[in-house]
Amino acid sequence: MEPIYILGAGPAGLAAAYTLSKQGQSVVVVERDSQVGGLAKSIEYQGFILDYGPHRFYTKIAPVLQLWDEVLGDEQVTVNRLTRIYYGGKYFSYPLKAKQVLSALGLIESLRIVLSYLAVRLFPKPEANNFAEWVENKFGKRLSEIFFEGYTEKLWGIPCTEISPDWAAQRIKGLSLSKAIKNAILGNDGKVKNLIDQFQFPRLGSGQLYEKIADYLQQHQQPILLNTEVIQVHHHNSQVTHITLKNRITKAENTVACGGVISSIPLTHLVQQLQSSPPETVIEAAKSLKFRNTILVYLIVEGGNLFPDNWLYINDPRVEVGRVTNFANWSPEMLANTEQTPLCCEYWCNFGDDLWQCPEDELRILAEKDLRQIGLLKNQAVSDGFIVRLPRTYPIYAGNYQAALSEIQGYLQTFQNLQLVGRYGAFKYNNQDHSLLMGIFAAENVLTPGKHDLWNVNSDSEYVEEASAEAATTAATNTRLSRRRQTLKTLRQFGGYLFTGGAATIVDVLIFSILIQSGLWYVFALGISYFIGLSTNFWLSRRFVFGIYWKNWFVQYGVFATVALNSLLANLGLLQLLINELGWHPTISRLASAACVATISFTGHKLYSFSSQNQSNNQVSELQS
Numbered sequence: 001m002e003p004i005y006i007l008g009a010g011p012a013g014l015a016a017a018y019t020l021s022k023q024g025q026s027v028v029v030v031e032r033d034s035q036v037g038g039l040a041k042s043i044e045y046q047g048f049i050l051d052y053g054p055h056r057f058y059t060k061i062a063p064v065l066q067l068w069d070e071v072l073g074d075e076q077v078t079v080n081r082l083t084r085i086y087y088g089g090k091y092f093s094y095p096l097k098a099k100q101v102l103s104a105l106g107l108i109e110s111l112r113i114v115l116s117y118l119a120v121r122l123f124p125k126p127e128a129n130n131f132a133e134w135v136e137n138k139f140g141k142r143l144s145e146i147f148f149e150g151y152t153e154k155l156w157g158i159p160c161t162e163i164s165p166d167w168a169a170q171r172i173k174g175l176s177l178s179k180a181i182k183n184a185i186l187g188n189d190g191k192v193k194n195l196i197d198q199f200q201f202p203r204l205g206s207g208q209l210y211e212k213i214a215d216y217l218q219q220h221q222q223p224i225l226l227n228t229e230v231i232q233v234h235h236h237n238s239q240v241t242h243i244t245l246k247n248r249i250t251k252a253e254n255t256v257a258c259g260g261v262i263s264s265i266p267l268t269h270l271v272q273q274l275q276s277s278p279p280e281t282v283i284e285a286a287k288s289l290k291f292r293n294t295i296l297v298y299l300i301v302e303g304g305n306l307f308p309d310n311w312l313y314i315n316d317p318r319v320e321v322g323r324v325t326n327f328a329n330w331s332p333e334m335l336a337n338t339e340q341t342p343l344c345c346e347y348w349c350n351f352g353d354d355l356w357q358c359p360e361d362e363l364r365i366l367a368e369k370d371l372r373q374i375g376l377l378k379n380q381a382v383s384d385g386f387i388v389r390l391p392r393t394y395p396i397y398a399g400n401y402q403a404a405l406s407e408i409q410g411y412l413q414t415f416q417n418l419q420l421v422g423r424y425g426a427f428k429y430n431n432q433d434h435s436l437l438m439g440i441f442a443a444e445n446v447l448t449p450g451k452h453d454l455w456n457v458n459s460d461s462e463y464v465e466e467a468s469a470e471a472a473t474t475a476a477t478n479t480r481l482s483r484r485r486q487t488l489k490t491l492r493q494f495g496g497y498l499f500t501g502g503a504a505t506i507v508d509v510l511i512f513s514i515l516i517q518s519g520l521w522y523v524f525a526l527g528i529s530y531f532i533g534l535s536t537n538f539w540l541s542r543r544f545v546f547g548i549y550w551k552n553w554f555v556q557y558g559v560f561a562t563v564a565l566n567s568l569l570a571n572l573g574l575l576q577l578l579i580n581e582l583g584w585h586p587t588i589s590r591l592a593s594a595a596c597v598a599t600i601s602f603t604g605h606k607l608y609s610f611s612s613q614n615q616s617n618n619q620v621s622e623l624q625s
């Protein structure tokens with residue numbers, strides 16, 4: 001049987017090759033670069049080992065962790081994590097710490113943040129249509145303006161209102177201001193997942209993982225063709241049959257037969273390399289997908305201990321730099337000496353921008369100027385530096401990208417032995433772990449066809465899988481924790497229920513007693529006050545109890561009112577009993593009946609609806625990587 005060809009030797013391609021090779025399947029890896037690792041490779045410069053910006057490795061995915069440990073073994077070091085955002089001349093911890101944010105920004109700004117946060121908790125937008133709305137819904141308008149909008153627009157080069165909310169949903173889902181405020185007041189007991197302050201890292205830079213996979217493949221006689229570019233992919237009867245390769249040094253071309261293809265090369269390129277060509281609509285869809293480029297400016301600074309962060313997000317309109325990595329604070333073995341500090345400054349741009357064309361020496365001057373302007377460099381000299389231009393580093397989730405992607409997916413899914421993986425390859429804003437997972441899944445699909453749907457990796461369904469993988473490895477701890485969590489959850493739910501029911505009852509009883517005072521018969525008074533109380537309850541419950549917004553609120557209201565009708569009848573029955581039979585005061589009777597009905601209906605809700613809610617919203621967040 002012909003080997004499986006794996007296009008691209010980045011994390012996704014190498015994970016696929018490694019998994020297949022372990023199962024005895026023969027593979028050939030094709031890589032256009034002279035080195036493996038893709039965007040996660042490490043490079044050497046004057047004895048320093050440098051990554052492409054920060055490459056922190058973090059995952060909750062069991063098979064990825066297993067691969068990581070299996071390949072790296074004891075070649076790992078523990079790195080202390082410190083990441084901050086530079087804003088308004090000050091440094092803020094990232095993830096944000098409420099106490100620090102509020103004290104650093106002053107009373108007025110803090111008040112604006114808290115008020116806009118409260119406003120959004122009370123009146124959230126039912127559906128976020130873009131990134132700006134998504135972060136506003138999550139953090140309130142003011143905090144979003146300060147910490148997310150400027151930075152995000154610098155990264156993507158388009159207004160936040162044009163960026164799809166999908167990006168935020170993937171990357172900053174786990175952050176919560178209320179959690180941050182709770183931590184600030186109560187302290188972090190170590191269980192809040194997004195405040196992880198250490199991580200495991202390969203001793204010799206992020207690329208070491210991939211170099212070690214390459215060693216494994218070579219030991220098992222699985223070829224890796226470096227400096228070799230895929231230029232054509234031939235197919236027949238929905239099967240990829242051959243691929244044409246070009247050696248970038250000798251320029252020699254040859255066409256080889258293949259048993260199947262796992263591709264991590266840019267999706268946009270692959271579509272154009274298919275022979276025969278796909279339909280015009282697919283080609284146009286591929287052309288419409290956009291990526292953002294990165295320029296990395298590396299500076300060698302004379303002196304040590306410049307600043308304590310692994311990396312810093314720079315949110316300051318006065319400078320163009322977006323993120324700065326300090327390699328002195330990663331693995332000590334990446335350093336040639338401790339008298340010099342290698343830094344990496346990231347700039348983002350499009351192909352047509354002046355910055356992309358900017359000569360190397362000008363970029364170095366720009367980076368040095370930016371760092372001095374924000375105080376990261378003081379009187380230290382910059383003795384050396386170099387530039388790396390990375391085209392297509394960030395798939396842009398904007399415009400009609402989803403429709404374009406569906407068009408391409410629809411066509412490529414008809415191929416029986418072609419799978420797309422990776423950040424480039426599947427147009428997914430992957431970190432290493434999701435690319436590794438896609439590679440592992442693609443390999444498993446070769447061995448057991450149809451086992452995984454690769455397009456679903458990095459979507460919500462996969463987090464369920466993560467959660468269960470995690471559960472399998474830490475079952476005992478989780479059982480204990482989950483009992484506590486369950487109790488806390490019930491208390492929280494009951495609190496929400498009491499709050500909404502309580503507020504509605506106050507409105508209800510207030511109106512009821514006014515109507516009674518004005519001489520209305522208590523049955524009519526009950527009907528009117530109940531209707532207003534019910535509406536209040538509906539409005540608050542959507543936000544604080546259900547968290548579910550139907551597009552048609554009127555229908556949702558109708559269903560809510562119908563369900564609540566039994567409460568009205570129960571209230572009426574109890575009122576009759578308390579007022580007529582026991583002779584209680586109408587207002588007291590109304591309060592007592594409301595309390596009884598609230599408790600009974602909470603128990604009903606608890607049994608039938610809350611139990612089905614799945615809240616596996618516990619991702620760790622990174623602004624961008």
Ligand SMILES: Cc1cc2nc3c(=O)[nH]c(=O)nc-3n(C[C@H](O)[C@H](O)[C@H](O)COP(=O)(O)OP(=O)(O)OC[C@H]3O[C@@H](n4cnc5c(N)ncnc54)[C@H](O)[C@@H]3O)c2cc1C
Pocket residue numbers: 007008009010011012013030031032033036037038039040052053054055056057058228229230231264265266269294346390393421422423424425430431432433435624625
């Ligand atoms: C600045 C920066 C910082 C990042 N920080 C982090 C981080 O902190 N943590 C994290 O987990 N992830 C981080 N990432 C993301 C991480 O690098 C990627 O998720 C990962 O490298 C994607 O792997 P991949 O295999 O999908 O794609 P890639 O790494 O892009 O690999 C694709 C490979 O295909 C090759 N190729 C392309 N075209 C062809 C062709 N025609 N023929 C043959 N080969 C071809 C490329 O040369 C490349 O080697 C960062 C990325 C960047 C750019």
